[in-house]
Amino acid sequence: MKAIRIHGPKDARYEEVPMPKPGPDDVLVRIRATGICATDIELYDGTMFYITNGMTRRPFIPGHEWSGDVIELGANALEFSLGDRVVGECSIGCRQCAYCRRGWYHLCPDRGETGFLKQAGAFAEYVAFPRFFLHKCDGLAYDSAAFIEPTGVALNPTRQTRVSPEDYVAVMGPGPIGLFAVQTAKAYGARKVILAGRSDGRLAVGKQLGADATINVKTENLVEKVREATAGHMIDVVIEAAGKKEVWPDIVSILAPRARIGMTGLFAGAKCEVDFDPLVVNEVQLFGCLGGPSLWPEAISLHQSGKVTAAPLITHRLPLADFAKGIEISRNRVQNAIKVVLQP
Ligand SMILES: [Zn+2]
Ligand SMILES: [Zn+2]
Structure with a gap:
């Protein structure tokens, strides 16, 4: 089959690789759509943490935001049928350790990560994928389904912060995760x-996706605008999706008590100065949110019911062979690119 394999920094090749063989607990999937994510840019550049610390060995097939059709079943994969349309998770837990048993398989020390650790990714014609995480x-639609993954990432903070109908919510950062978080917060009745x-x-x-107000922090006064939009109440829930350290003082400046x-966001090691006193006296709660563990069924139903859509985010569609071109379109936001989808 044809696949994209990363051989070195900025060295991605569209080449012939062996056809994957599903084991008894795997399903063979024909890939229909795979989205390019900021992580793929780091994997391509060779700057991603798993590459720099030696856990990810090249060459490998990237791609963790994908959808496809089941074309072959392992002996135990009785819950699937040929022709099923499917999406697969990023974190593949061992299903045995204490973390996996508590449902925290995204923190499993032996986990695989689709597209860069143990599990081959989906910038390929086919992938063999474990049924437990499918x-x-x-x-x-195939290209909407490819964005179940970032929808889960946006759902995670929406859930952990318990967004409810009495909450004023601020989403910091209008990238793909922020744009899904606007929709998940609305779906939770913010x-x-x-x-x-x-x-x-x-x-x-x-x-367009439902934000009640937008603020350009470069040209507008964030605090004043928030005060106006919340009738002086300020913000009950912040969903941080910027991953830039400048966002922290902005967040602290708009918080309501509790x-x-x-x-x-990941901050690539950037440090922020933190004044803890206002956090303590206002009983502020902080949640780190990694991926979307156990949230895939919910993310799928949010798309199926139309409460969340990926359509306005998908700005470019390219053939699989154009991976490197897609990476540069994504990186440089060519023609206001948000999400680039590759199709085998
Ligand atoms: Zn991603
Ligand atoms: Zn485990």
């Missing part, structure tokens, strides 16, 4: 969702 997603960021184009997409903060 979900049916009937009725979804009183108002305010999206803050630096790109007018992306803020406009946020508005605010909850769900953080999804």
Whole structure:
């Protein structure tokens, strides 16, 4: 089969590789759509943590936001049928350790990560995938289904911070995760969702997806705008999806007492100065949110019911062979790119 394999920094080849063989607990999937994510850019550049610390060995097939059709079943994969439309998870836990047994398979010390650790990714024509981490997603378009993964990432802070109808929610960062978080917070009944960021184009997409207000932090006064939008109440829940250290003082400046903060961004080691006193006296709660463990069925039903959509985020579609081109479109936001989808 044809696949994209990363051989070195900025060295991704579209080449012939052996056809994967499903084991008894695997399903063979024909890939239909795979999204390019910021992690794929880091994997391509060779800067991603798992590569720099030696855990990911090249060459490997990347791709963790994908959808496809079941074309072959392992002997034990009785819950699937040929032709099922499916999506697969990123974290593949061992299913035995203390973390896996508590449902925290994304923290499993022996886990695989689709597209860079143990589990081959989906920038390929086919993938053999463990049935335990595979979900049916009937009725979804292939390219929408490819974005169940980032939807789960946005759902995680929405859940952990317990967004409810009395909450004013601020989403910091209008990238793909922020744009899904606007929708998941609305789906959870948030009183108002305010999206803050630096790109007018992306803020406009946020508005289209249901944000009640948008704030360009470069050109507008964040605190004043939030005060206006919340009738002076300020923010009950912050969903952080920027991953830039400049966001921390912004977050602290808009909190209401007892605010909850769900953080999804990775800061590449950047340190922020923290004044703890306002956090303590206001009983602020902080949640680190990694991936979307156990949230895939919910993310799928949010798409199936139309409460969440990926359509306005998908700006580019390319053939699989154009991986490197897709990476540069994504990195440089060519033609206001948000999400690039590759199709084998
Ligand atoms: Zn991703
Ligand atoms: Zn485990």
